Amino acid sequence: MLLGAFLLNALWLGRGVIDPGFRNLDVTGIVYNARLLLSGMLPYLDSAEVKPPGAFVLLAPALWLLGLRGVWLLGVVWGTLTSLAAGALAKACYGDRWGRRVAIVHAAASVVANDADINYSFWMALPFTLAAALAAQGARAKSEWHYAACWSSAGASSLLAVAIKPSAWPVVLVFAALWLRELWRRDFVRALALPAWGLCGALFASLLVAVPFWAHGRLDVLGQGLRQVQSFGAEYVGLVVRGTGGYLNAVGIGMQCLPDQMPGMLAAAGLGVLPGRFDVRPSKLAFVPWLFLLASVVGVSMTLRFFTHDNAQLWPALAVLGLRPGGLVGRLFGALEKRGREGWVRRLPLLLGLAVALPGLHERFWLHWYFVQNDHKVAGMCRKLEPLLAADDAVLAWGWQAWSVYEHCHRLAPGPVYKTIGTVTTLNTNTCNRGYGRLELRPGDVTRQFMAELEKHPPGLILWSTYHHDMGGDPLDEWAELSAFLEQRYTMVAAEKQLIAYLRKDRLESR
Numbered sequence: 440m441l442l443g444a445f446l447l448n449a450l451w452l453g454r455g456v457i458d459p460g461f462r463n464l465d466v467t468g469i470v471y472n473a474r475l476l477l478s479g480m481l482p483y484l485d486s487a488e489v490k491p492p493g494a495f496v497l498l499a500p501a502l503w504l505l506g507l508r509g510v511w512l513l514g515v516v517w518g519t520l521t522s523l524a525a526g527a528l529a530k531a532c533y534g535d536r537w538g539r540r541v542a543i544v545h546a547a548a549s550v551v552a553n554d555a556d557i558n559y560s561f562w563m564a565l566p567f568t569l570a571a572a573l574a575a576q577g578a579r580a581k582s583e584w585h586y587a588a589c590w591s592s593a594g595a596s597s598l599l600a601v602a603i604k605p606s607a608w609p610v611v612l613v614f615a616a617l618w619l620r621e622l623w624r625r626d627f628v629r630a631l632a633l634p635a636w637g638l639c640g641a642l643f644a645s646l647l648v649a650v651p652f653w654a655h656g657r658l659d660v661l662g663q664g665l666r667q668v669q670s671f672g673a674e675y676v677g678l679v680v681r682g683t684g685g686y687l688n689a690v691g692i693g694m695q696c697l698p699d700q701m702p703g704m705l706a707a708a709g710l711g712v713l714p715g716r717f718d719v720r721p722s723k724l725a726f727v728p729w730l731f732l733l734a735s736v737v738g739v740s741m742t743l744r745f746f747t748h749d750n751a752q753l754w755p756a757l758a759v760l761g762l763r764p765g766g767l768v769g770r771l772f773g774a775l776e777k778r779g780r781e782g783w784v785r786r787l788p789l790l791l792g793l794a795v796a797l798p799g800l801h802e803r804f805w806l807h808w809y810f811v812q813n814d815h816k817v818a819g820m821c822r823k824l825e826p827l828l829a830a831d832d833a834v835l836a837w838g839w840q841a842w843s844v845y846e847h848c849h850r851l852a853p854g855p856v857y858k859t860i861g862t863v864t865t866l867n868t869n870t871c872n873r874g875y876g877r878l879e880l881r882p883g884d885v886t887r888q889f890m891a892e893l894e895k896h897p898p899g900l901i902l903w904s905t906y907h908h909d910m911g912g913d914p915l916d917e918w919a920e921l922s923a924f925l926e927q928r929y930t931m932v933a934a935e936k937q938l939i940a941y942l943r944k945d946r947l948e949s950r
Contacts, residue, residue: 440526440539441519443789447546448518451555455511460814460843462807463556463748467842470510471857473499474846476651483664484657487855487862489671492664493602494562496648507846514557517565522546524568525755528731531575532724533764540772540788544707545758547792551701551799552754555807559604560751566600567607567738568755569593570614571731575724577633578617586629587636594640602648605672606741606752609734616730671861672742678868679743686743689870693745696871700747703795704757711761711768728763732756745871747803762788813840814847816935817902821847823933824900827946832899837915840904840937848900854892863889864907864914877911880918890920897928901941 461467472482472495482488482495501509525545530538553561570593577589593614600607614637621630652661676686683689698705735756739749763769768791775784817840825848828834833853836844842858845851856862860878863886868876880886907913915921929941 440542441523444522444526444542444546445515445519447543447789447792448522448549449515451550451553452511452515452518452557454555455514455557456508458811459507459511460811460818461846462810462814463554463558464810464839464842465558466556467846468858469494469498469559469562470502470507471845471851473502474851477503478851481652481655481657481660483667484660485855486852486857488664489667489861490559491602491605491668492661493599493604493648494559496651497562497599497603499651511557514561517557517562518549518553519546521565521568521751521755522549524565524572525758528568528572528575528728528755529759529762531572531579532722532727532759533762534722537762537764541758541762543788544762544792544795545755547789548704548758548796549751549754550803551704551750551796553751554748555803556748558748560748563600563604563607564751564755566596566603567610567735567752570596570600570607570610571727571734574613574617575727578620578724578727583632586632590633590636591640591643594637594642595644596640597637598641598644599648602644605668606738606749609737609741610731612734612737613727613730616726675866676741676743678866679870682868689743690740693740693743693870696745696873697750697753700745700871701750701754701757701799703798704750704754704761707768707791707795708757708761711763711766713767714765725763725765728756728759732760743870813937814843816938817841817843818847820844820902820933820935820938820940821849824940824942825849827942828899829946832943832946833896834900834902835893835898836902836904838904838906838913840906841902844900844902850898850900853896853898854889856889856892859889867910869910878907878914880914886918890924893921893924897924897943899943899946901925901929903939903941905937 455462468488468490472486472488472492475482475485476495476499482492498510498513501513505512522542522545526538526540526542529541553564573589573593573596577586577593580586580589597607597610597614600610614633618630618633621627621633649658649661652658679689680686683692735753739745739753742749760766761768772784772787775787821844828848828850832850834844834848834850835852836842836857837859839860845857851857860867862881864878864880867878903915907915925941928943930944930947931939932942932947933940
C-alpha cells in the first residue's frame with residue numbers, strides 16, 4: 440500500500456522534482472514568504488500578505504535544503520501521506536483491508552482533485568484528513584495513553600490545517616460528534632479528556648507556527664497578519680455574495696461546478712453510498728465518514744470560489760464513502776472475494792481510481808502544460824536579464840502570470856507589495872474560473888505608498904503580464920503616474936506572448 444501510494448503520487452507530482460517550477464501561481468506566494476523567513480524577514484511585515492502563515496513555515500525547511508526541487512519532493516511525500524491518511528480514516532471506520540483500498544483509490548485519482556499541484560489546498564488536505572483519522576482512531580483507543588496521543592495529535596493536525604487554509608475548520612464537526620458520543624456512552628472521564636488533549640495539541644502546533652515571529656520578538660506582526668487574513672477573507676467572500684444575491688445563492692451556483700470538475704469521483708462516491716450489501720454489519724464509527732464529508736463540503740464552500748484545486752479537500756471524504764463496505768462498490772469487492780478472485784480484488788482499487796480520474800485527466804494535463812510553458816518563459820527571461828541587474832536590484836511583477844519572477848530571478852520586490860492583485864488593485868471576482876470582472880485601482884493610501892516605494896527603490900526589472908487585460912482591462916492604463924514612471928525610467932527589452940519585460944534604462948546604459 441505504501442509503495443503503491445508513493446508511486447502514484449510520484450507519477451502525478453514527480454515532474455516538479457525533475458523540472459522544478461510553478462504550475463499554480465499561488466504557490467509563488469508560499470515560496471516568496473518562505474524565502475523571507477529564510478532571509479531573516481517576516482511575512483506581513485516585509486510582505487503585504489493576506490494568506491495564513493502555516494504553508495510558509497512548512498515549506499521553508501524544504502526550500503532551504505533543496506530549493507524548489509525540495510519543495511516538490513516534499514509534495515510527493517505529502518501527497519502520499521494524504522492518501523495514507525484517507526486510508527487510515529477508512530481503516531478506523533471499516534477495517535484494515537478497506538483502509539488499504541481507499542489509500543490506493545485516493546492516490547490514483549488525486550491528480551484530478553489537486554490539479555497535480557502543490558497550492559494551499561494541497562498542503563491543507565493532509566492535516567485536515569489526518570485530524571479526522573486520528574479522531575476516529577481515538578474513539579477506538581483501548582488505553583488512556585493511546586486516547587491522549589490520538590486526540591492531542593488530532594488537535595495539532597487540525598490547527599496546522601487551519602494555519603495553512605482556514606477552510607479546514609469544519610473538521611471540528613467530527614470532533615464534536617465524537618465528544619457527544621462519549622457523553623452518550625456516559626464515559627465522562629474521556630468526555631473531559633477529549634477537549635483537553637485536543638487543545639493541548641492545537642496549542643503545540645500554534646507555537647510551532649509562531650516560532651519565526653517569536654524568534655524576532657514580533658508576535659505582534661503575527662497577530663496583525665492574522666487580522667489581515669480575516670479581513671481579506673471577509674472581502675473575498677463578500678464580493679461573491681453581493682454578486683450572486685446572497686450566500687446560499689452563491690453556494691448553490693458554486694456547487695453546480697463540481698460535476699464538471701470531478702464527475703468520476705462524484706459518480707464513484709454516489710455508487711458507494713447507495714445500499715448494496717445488507718449482510719455487512721455496520722461499524723460503530725460508520726457515521727464518521729458522513730460527517731467528514733459534510734465538513735469537507737462546508738470547507739470547500741467557504742470561499743465561494745469553487746476552484747478545481749479546492750477539491751483536494753473534498754476527495755478524501757468522497758474516496759472513503761465511495762468504498763463503504765455496505766455500498767454498491769463494496770458489494771463488488773464482496774462478490775469478487777466470494778468467488779476467490781483475490782487477484783482482481785487487489786487490482787480493483789487501482790483500476791477504480793484510474794477510471795475515476797479519467798474524465799478529468801485531459802483538462803488537468805492541458806492546464807499543467809499551459810502553466811509549465813508560462814513558467815518556462817519567466818525563467819528564460821530571468822536567465823537572460825538577470826546578468827544585467829545589480830546585486831541589490833529588486834524586481835516587480837505586475838499581473839498574475841508574472842509572479843514567478845521573484846523566484847526565478849532570485850530577487851525580492853522593492854517593498855512589501857509583491858502581488859498587486861488584491862493589494863494595489865481590487866480583488867478578482869471569478870468563481871469556478873468563470874465570471875471574470877475588471878480589476879480597479881484601490882483608492883487611498885495603498886497606491887500612494889506603493890508608488891512611493893517604487894520611487895525610493897526603483898526595481899531593476901519589471902515583468903508585466905496581460906492578465907489584467909484578459910479580465911477586461913488593466914488598471915495600469917488608468918494610472919498616469921505609474922505609466923509615466925515606466926516610460927521615463929524603463930525600456931522594453933523582451934516580450935513573450937503574455938509577458939513583457941521592462942529594464943531600468945540606467946542598467947542598459949551601464950553595460
